[in-house]
Amino acid sequence: MTDAAARAAELRRILERANHAYYVLDRPEMSDAEYDRIFQELLELERTHAELRTPDSPTRRIGAEPSPAFQKHRHLVPMLSLANAFSAEALTAWEERNARLVPEVVGAGYTLEVKIDGAAVSLTYEDGVFVTGATRGNGIEGENVTPNLQTVLDVPLKLQGGGWPQKMEVRGEVYLSKSRFAQLNREREQAGEPPFANPRNAAAGALRQLDPKITRARRLRIFCFHVEAPGQKLPFDTQHDLLEQLGRWGFPVEPNHALVPDLPAAHAEITRLEALLPTLDYGADGVVVKVNPRALHAELGTVGDREPRWAIARKFAPEVQVTKLLDIRINVGRTGALNPYAVLEPVEIGGATVSQAALHNADLIAAKDIRIGDWVEVTRAGEVIPQVLGPVRERRTGEERPFVMPEKCPVCGSRVEHPQDEVMTYCPNVSCPGRVLEGIVYFASRGAMDIRGLGYERVRALLHAEFIENVADLYDRDRVSLARLLTLDGFAEKSAQQLLAAIDASKSRPLSTLLFALGIRHVGAAGAKLLARHFGSMSRLAKAAAEDIGTIRGIGPAIAEAVAGFFAEPRNRKLIARLEKLGLTMTEPSAAAGEGGGPLAGQTYVITGTLPSLSRTKAQELIEAAGGHVTDNVSKKTTAVVMGADAGSKLEKARALRVPVIDEAELLRRASGKQ
Ligand code: IVH
Numbered sequence: 001m002t003d004a005a006a007r008a009a010e011l012r013r014i015l016e017r018a019n020h021a022y023y024v025l026d027r028p029e030m031s032d033a034e035y036d037r038i039f040q041e042l043l044e045l046e047r048t049h050a051e052l053r054t055p056d057s058p059t060r061r062i063g064a065e066p067s068p069a070f071q072k073h074r075h076l077v078p079m080l081s082l083a084n085a086f087s088a089e090a091l092t093a094w095e096e097r098n099a100r101l102v103p104e105v106v107g108a109g110y111t112l113e114v115k116i117d118g119a120a121v122s123l124t125y126e127d128g129v130f131v132t133g134a135t136r137g138n139g140i141e142g143e144n145v146t147p148n149l150q151t152v153l154d155v156p157l158k159l160q161g162g163g164w165p166q167k168m169e170v171r172g173e174v175y176l177s178k179s180r181f182a183q184l185n186r187e188r189e190q191a192g193e194p195p196f197a198n199p200r201n202a203a204a205g206a207l208r209q210l211d212p213k214i215t216r217a218r219r220l221r222i223f224c225f226h227v228e229a230p231g232q233k234l235p236f237d238t239q240h241d242l243l244e245q246l247g248r249w250g251f252p253v254e255p256n257h258a259l260v261p262d263l264p265a266a267h268a269e270i271t272r273l274e275a276l277l278p279t280l281d282y283g284a285d286g287v288v289v290k291v292n293p294r295a296l297h298a299e300l301g302t303v304g305d306r307e308p309r310w311a312i313a314r315k316f317a318p319e320v321q322v323t324k325l326l327d328i329r330i331n332v333g334r335t336g337a338l339n340p341y342a343v344l345e346p347v348e349i350g351g352a353t354v355s356q357a358a359l360h361n362a363d364l365i366a367a368k369d370i371r372i373g374d375w376v377e378v379t380r381a382g383e384v385i386p387q388v389l390g391p392v393r394e395r396r397t398g399e400e401r402p403f404v405m406p407e408k409c410p411v412c413g414s415r416v417e418h419p420q421d422e423v424m425t426y427c428p429n430v431s432c433p434g435r436v437l438e439g440i441v442y443f444a445s446r447g448a449m450d451i452r453g454l455g456y457e458r459v460r461a462l463l464h465a466e467f468i469e470n471v472a473d474l475y476d477r478d479r480v481s482l483a484r485l486l487t488l489d490g491f492a493e494k495s496a497q498q499l500l501a502a503i504d505a506s507k508s509r510p511l512s513t514l515l516f517a518l519g520i521r522h523v524g525a526a527g528a529k530l531l532a533r534h535f536g537s538m539s540r541l542a543k544a545a546a547e548d549i550g551t552i553r554g555i556g557p558a559i560a561e562a563v564a565g566f567f568a569e570p571r572n573r574k575l576i577a578r579l580e581k582l583g584l585t586m587t588e589p590s591a592a593a594g595e596g597g598g599p600l601a602g603q604t605y606v607i608t609g610t611l612p613s614l615s616r617t618k619a620q621e622l623i624e625a626a627g628g629h630v631t632d633n634v635s636k637k638t639t640a641v642v643m644g645a646d647a648g649s650k651l652e653k654a655r656a657l658r659v660p661v662i663d664e665a666e667l668l669r670r671a672s673g674k675q
């Protein structure tokens with residue numbers, strides 16, 4: 001193989017991998033700038049070496065294959081992409097090329113439109129009604145995501161006015177505002193979920209959710225800019241009138257578009273728009289220049305069915321700043337993963353001060369040849385997330401040090417592990433203070449046990465005071481009590497009481513929530529639900545072998561192994577036993593009860609004393625399986641107190657509050673539904 005052939009193969013492999021990570025996994029592993037650079041290098045190689053233009057090159061398919069989970073949607077007219085002009089000269093060259101084909105373009109006028117950085121969609125309207133919404137896919141065929149697009153509040157479901165063709169496809173860009181993006185990431189961080197890399201990705205991911213409720217919760221927006229209606233008459237002759245008409249029909253149109261008479265005026269207007277882009281609340285990655293008269297569009301035609309000649313994207317280099325990489329430090333995550341990050345001399349980029357940037361893993365640092373002490377180029381991916389592009393090699397003094405992943409955990413000193421098939425390095429010590437802190441914060445986060453008021457700062461304080469070492473200690477009133485909390489900074493009587501109440505309230509979360517909160521590797525919210533529904537109780541799950549767990553639909557071997565491994569660990573068994581003793585719920589309301597059924601649905605019971613046949617746990621399982629709840633304290637809301645032998649003060653309280661008192665036989669009768 002020639003050098004060029006080898007390089008092309010390598011570039012394709014990198015691009016395919018990045019495409020997969022981006023489109024299929026929804027987890028980008030390189031910045032757009034980096035992807036673009038590699039893509040450009042491959043394009044250039046293919047341009048100069050005709051023999052390297054293979055049919056499977058990523059340069060041939062801009063975009064992703066439709067996911068098998070959605071129905072395919074064939075676009076009436078292919079969704080094209082745009083050529084880029086990275087400079088004013090490139091834009092002038094574009095007009096010159098066009099003028100050789102169609103001389104009338106000179107002076108015919110151009111529209112300038114903000115190029116929204118989101119996910120391209122096509123909306124089909126029949127008789128003025130929104131009938132189908134699709135992603136771009138490979139341009140020919142996308143995915144039918146109609147229910148998701150219906151959740152985008154500014155997509156008109158029925159058009160206003162009149163004059164539309166019987167069937168038309170309106171093209172637009174779905175996006176997430178910068179402010180909504182920041183808010184979502186704050187929420188995700190609190191819930192212990194990985195943040196979105198950028199608004200574009202969060203928008204694209206939201207569109208491809210199988211559950212439209214998730215799409216809706218992201219609060220996507222849309223701007224529209226193009227119409228296709230093959231063989232039908234449209235009530236406009238220019239691109240500018242098209243935009244105005246879209247507005248009248250009720251589509252959101254980006255408000256900063258402009259109409260200019262010629263190219264010199266376009267250059268001036270582009271300069272104005274470039275300055276405007278960073279101030280907008282939505283990501284914009286350039287300005288689209290379009291020939292205004294639509295009659296000329298047909299004459300100009302397309303380049304290889306891929307790009308129209310009548311439009312081009314004027315792109316601006318993202319703001320890149322050079323600053324000093326002071327250090328590479330490591331944060332130890334909940335799973336023990338050692339996450340390296342750059343400590344930078346603070347620098348302002350796009351209106352925000354950047355002083356840290358994630359570096360992901362040692363391989364990536366080595367691939368970019370980033371060394372401690374380097375001057376590095378830093379940008380903000382999607383105008384948001386700080387990113388180190390690479391070193392400025394010319395400024396090296398020889399003092400720079402390559403980064404080596406430590407052999408010992410920087411927090412606890414344990415020897416780290418680097419599994420063969422993974423890029424990450426892990427601290428294996430489950431008691432590592434770094435892991436413990438992250439693990440407890442995760443346990444308490446929203447989406448997990450949802451203990452309000454228990455974030456990083458307070459967990460750190462509780463650990464530091466040695467009140468807690470693990471999550472069970474939170475529930476132990478000898479360790480975390482009102483009196484003890486009041487000795488800590490930042491607690492007053494009221495806030496301490498609120499925290500204790502929030503901790504107590506979390507005891508009644510179902511097994512699925514507890515399983516998720518424990519942070520067992522590979523066990524997400526959905527997996528935890530499946531496990532809890534199948535086994536019903538912690539004790540049954542703990543006894544299950546990996547092979548049995550793996551037979552559940554939706555649970556793969558990795559989850560099964562991780563779960564069995566978790567319960568095989570004596571330390572974990574001890575923790576679970578303590579949580580149970582401290583009164584946490586160890587069962588899952590049955591699926592039927594979960595859907596609102598069950599004879600005890602909506603009822604709350606308190607158990608006191610020793611019941612004749614049922615253990616406390618069994619009685620609780622029984623009530624929860626029938627859709628009811630069990631709590632520790634009697635209140636006016638308690639449905640009934642189940643009384644056994646040697647009942648204590650709860651019985652008196654029940655009498656005082658006039659809460660019914662029943663025995664085990666009555667409980668069994670109620671739970672069986674024979675009332
Ligand atoms: S025109 C034939 N106009 O940019 C029409 N595209 O690379 C081709 N985009 O994914 C598109 N804002 O979704 C056009 N004002 C605008 C746009 C725009 C964003 C997106 C478009 C496509 C990509 C083209």
